[in-house]
Amino acid sequence: MSTSRNEFLVRVRAAQRVSLRDDERTVDGAYEPFPLPVLPVFETPEGDRCERFGLNLVAMGGKLATLDHAHELPGWLAERFPGVTPVTATAEAASAAPLDVARAPASLHDVDVAIVRARFGVAETGSVWLSEQEYGVNALGYLVQHLVVLLDPRDIVDGLQDIYRLPDFASARYAVLVTGPSATADIEGVLIQGAQGVRSLTVVLLPRD
Numbered sequence: 001m002s003t004s005r006n007e008f009l010v011r012v013r014a015a016q017r018v019s020l021r022d023d024e025r026t027v028d029g030a031y032e033p034f035p036l037p038v039l040p041v042f043e044t045p046e047g048d049r050c051e052r053f054g055l056n057l058v059a060m061g062g063k064l065a066t067l068d069h070a071h072e073l074p075g076w077l078a079e080r081f082p083g084v085t086p087v088t089a090t091a092e093a094a095s096a097a098p099l100d101v102a103r104a105p106a107s108l109h110d111v112d113v114a115i116v117r118a119r120f121g122v123a124e125t126g127s128v129w130l131s132e133q134e135y136g137v138n139a140l141g142y143l144v145q146h147l148v149v150l151l152d153p154r155d156i157v158d159g160l161q162d163i164y165r166l167p168d169f170a171s172a173r174y175a176v177l178v179t180g181p182s183a184t185a186d187i188e189g190v191l192i193q194g195a196q197g198v199r200s201l202t203v204v205l206l207p208r209d
Contacts, residue, residue, distance in 0.1 A: 056126030
C-alpha cells in the first residue's frame with residue numbers, strides 16, 4: 001500500500017460520524033463526535049462464574065488449571081512443559097525468562113511457551129481479555145506455540161456486555177478477547193488447532209498477590 005499509516009489514520013478520523021446538532025458544538029465551534037449507542041443490559045445465567053467460564057473455555061478447545069499461590073507456578077510449568085523455559089510478560093512467573101519488550105515481534109515465532117496475566121475473563125464465552133499492557137509485545141499472543149494465561153477468578157465477568165462497560169476497554173490502545181487456541185476446519189470438517197496462531201491456550205485460575 002502506498003498510503004502511509006498517518007495518512008490512513010487521518011482519513012479514518014475524517015470519515016467518523018459527527019453530531020450535527022448546533023447545541024452539541026464545542027467551544028471552538030466544532031461538532032462533538034457522534035455519540036455511541038447505549039449498550040443494552042442482558043440477563044445473565046445463574047450459577048458460579050468460574051464454573052461457567054471453565055465449561056465454555058474447554059468447549060472452545062482451551063485447557064483449565066487452578067493454583068492457589070504463585071509459588072506453585074514453577075512446579076506446574078515444569079510438569080506441563082518439561083524441558084522448556086517459558087517467556088513471561090508477568091513477574092509472577094519467577095522461573096520463566098522475562099520478555100524483552102524491545103524484542104522484534106517476528107522473532108517470537110521461536111518461543112515455545114509464553115505466560116501472560118489477563119486483565120479479565122468472560123464467563124459467557126470462556127474468553128480472556130488482554131491489552132498491550134498485559135502482552136508487552138502484542139505478537140506474543142499469536143506467534144508462540146503455547147500460551148499460558150493467568151487469571152484471577154475475581155476478574156471474571158458474566159458477559160461480553162460487561163467487558164464493554166469497563167474503563168479498561170475504552171482506554172486501551174490495543175485490546176483483544178482470546179477464546180481458545182487457534183483453530184480451523186476444512187470442508188470435510190477436520191478440525192486443526194494451531195494453524196494460524198497458538199497451538200494451545202491454558203488458563204490458570206490464580207489469584208493476584
